[in-house]
Amino acid sequence: MTKVGIVGVGHARFGKRSDATIRELAHEAVVPALEDAGITARDLDASVIAIAGEEFAGQGAPAAVVQDYIGLSGKPTFRVEAACATGSAGIRTGWSLIRSGLADVVLVLGVETMTHLSSARATELMARAGDTKWEYPFGITFPGFYALMATAHMSQFGTTREQLSMVSVKNHKYGAMNPYAHLQKVITLEEAMKSVVISYPLNLYDCCLISDGAAAVVLANEERSKQMNDTPIWIEGLGAASDAMLISERPTLTGLTGSRLAAEEAYRMAGITAKDVDVAEVHDCFTIAEIMAYEDLGFCEKGEGGRFIEEGESYIGGRTPVNVDGGLKSKGHPLGATGVSMAVEITKQLRGEADNRQVSGAEIGLSHNVGETGQFAFVHIYVR
Amino acid sequence: MKFGYTSWLPQTELVNGFVEQLKNGKLMGTKCKTCGEKYLPPRAHCKCGGVEMEWFEAPRQGKLLSYTMVTFAPESMSKYSPYIVAVAELEGGLRLLAQLTGVGPSSLKVGIPIQVVSHQVSEDRVVYKFKPV
Numbered sequence: 104m105t106k107v108g109i110v111g112v113g114h115a116r117f118g119k120r121s122d123a124t125i126r127e128l129a130h131e132a133v134v135p136a137l138e139d140a141g142i143t144a145r146d147l148d149a150s151v152i153a154i155a156g157e158e159f160a161g162q163g164a165p166a167a168v169v170q171d172y173i174g175l176s177g178k179p180t181f182r183v184e185a186a187c188a189t190g191s192a193g194i195r196t197g198w199s200l201i202r203s204g205l206a207d208v209v210l211v212l213g214v215e216t217m218t219h220l221s222s223a224r225a226t227e228l229m230a231r232a233g234d235t236k237w238e239y240p241f242g243i244t245f246p247g248f249y250a251l252m253a254t255a256h257m258s259q260f261g262t263t264r265e266q267l268s269m270v271s272v273k274n275h276k277y278g279a280m281n282p283y284a285h286l287q288k289v290i291t292l293e294e295a296m297k298s299v300v301i302s303y304p305l306n307l308y309d310c311c312l313i314s315d316g317a318a319a320v321v322l323a324n325e326e327r328s329k330q331m332n333d334t335p336i337w338i339e340g341l342g343a344a345s346d347a348m349l350i351s352e353r354p355t356l357t358g359l360t361g362s363r364l365a366a367e368e369a370y371r372m373a374g375i376t377a378k379d380v381d382v383a384e385v386h387d388c389f390t391i392a393e394i395m396a397y398e399d400l401g402f403c404e405k406g407e408g409g410r411f412i413e414e415g416e417s418y419i420g421g422r423t424p425v426n427v428d429g430g431l432k433s434k435g436h437p438l439g440a441t442g443v444s445m446a447v448e449i450t451k452q453l454r455g456e457a458d459n460r461q462v463s464g465a466e467i468g469l470s471h472n473v474g475e476t477g478q479f480a481f482v483h484i485y486v487r
Numbered sequence: 488m489k490f491g492y493t494s495w496l497p498q499t500e501l502v503n504g505f506v507e508q509l510k511n512g513k514l515m516g517t518k519c520k521t522c523g524e525k526y527l528p529p530r531a532h533c534k535c536g537g538v539e540m541e542w543f544e545a546p547r548q549g550k551l552l553s554y555t556m557v558t559f560a561p562e563s564m565s566k567y568s569p570y571i572v573a574v575a576e577l578e579g580g581l582r583l584l585a586q587l588t589g590v591g592p593s594s595l596k597v598g599i600p601i602q603v604v605s606h607q608v609s610e611d612r613v614v615y616k617f618k619p620v
Contacts, residue, residue, distance in 0.1 A: 226561045227563055239494070240614065244560065246559065258596075300558050
């Protein structure tokens with residue numbers, strides 16, 4: 104069976120991009136990705152386009168516009184969607200196209216525009232991603248779902264308000280060092296703790312940003328990977344899982360079962376354990392989500408996530424550096440782009456190209472991308 | 488009669504049946520005749536593949552598992568903001584999400600006993616909510 108390698112990566116600047124629509128953002132990510140792989144659009148066999156929402160995109164069937172704009176018309180393409188994990192669903196799909204033999208070289212592109220909508224409208228659209236029959240009618244929001252998990256985690260394990268804010272402080276520290284990040288601003292613990300409450304106990308600095316952005320990777324089979332790139336980054340483990348739709352139907356509120364199952368599968372496939380991970384990108388849509396991810400991915404024991412951040416274990420130099428590109432919190436979370444952006448960052452880290460954010464000697468990387476409140480979960484393991 | 492503080496889906500026969508009983512103060516779930524699995528809120532079909540479901544009356548007493556106060560509401564809910572949304576575990580183990588009213592900040596904590604009551608939101612809307620016991 105052929106291995107699948109990442110041979111080219113590209114990233115658009117995340118942020119409030121009123122200068123661009125999905126097509127220009129896609130172009131901004133795809134051009135450097137092709138250049139990095141040393142190929143042109145002609146050399147691609149197919150594309151997978153990750154876009155979460157049509158109202159966000161401002162375009163029906165948005166992949167149709169994007170594939171043409173980046174010069175791929177004539178080649179097979181389609182859109183994938185798995186809410187906030189859309190980008191990772193795209194990578195899993197691209198990997199499958201190559202492993203099945205349907206294609207040798209595939210572009211996976213994630214792109215989303217969100218900031219053209221008002222905050223109230225964006226909140227409304229995301230609230231409708233909760234069950235529209237039995238959850239949405241109560242006015243529960245996306246931050247609200249994670250706030251329910253935060254209250255439960257704090258009550259059960261003694262996780263503190265300070266520990267939540269510490270995640271935000273870390274991710275802003277690294278986001279300030281990432282030229283592609285939406286909010287390149289260092290914040291203090293005091294600022295993080297005193298910001299306006301969005302859904303108690305979560306405040307503004309516990310919540311990821313609403314952003315525009317795009318990211319792209321070129322995937323290739325083993326033979327082509329070796330021809331195109333001196334250091335292809337191999338995707339050696341993939342895990343995916345899901346969870347009950349209704350949060351009230353789940354046996355636990357203090358972790359995401361989908362994340363745990365996806366991680367177990369990915370570790371098994373790659374033949375590694377959590378201890379072997381040198382650098383990780385995890386789904387920090389809210390600070391509590393990063394703390395639960397430490398636990399669900401096995402970086403620490405269940406209930407120890409708060410202490411893991413407090414003791415600096417997820418900083419560069421700690422046991423498992425996490426989100427050293429700023430994460431969703433500071434880099435931004437343009438839904439479809441996020442999972443692809445995670446793969447871009449891990450590729451740079453494993454190639455040793457992450458500049459002043461480099462985790463020294465990193466050889467094994469992990470990305471963890473969650474859609475909704477765990478109804479979609481993807482974990483990928485990358486090896487240099 | 489419509490269900491919920493807000494909704495935009497067409498209301499199915501199942502929800503109509505649920506709402507009729509809710510107006511009388513009864514909280515109804517459905518039980519699969521094939522595997523016995525109970526659902527609250529009700530489903531028209533079972534996850535086991537079973538298609539024959541029967542109504543059962545769910546307990547209305549339970550305890551609070553978690554809560555949040557939503558201060559940034561979606562567009563459709565802004566007129567009710569702020570409000571508390573909670574998850575409770577009812578007697579027998581079924582769990583439910585709903586708004587919680589009648590609790591001050593000092594007594595609001597995980598584990599307090601609650602009951603599920605019917606609440607008339609407006610002339611044409613009804614919902615269930617949690618109240619402290």
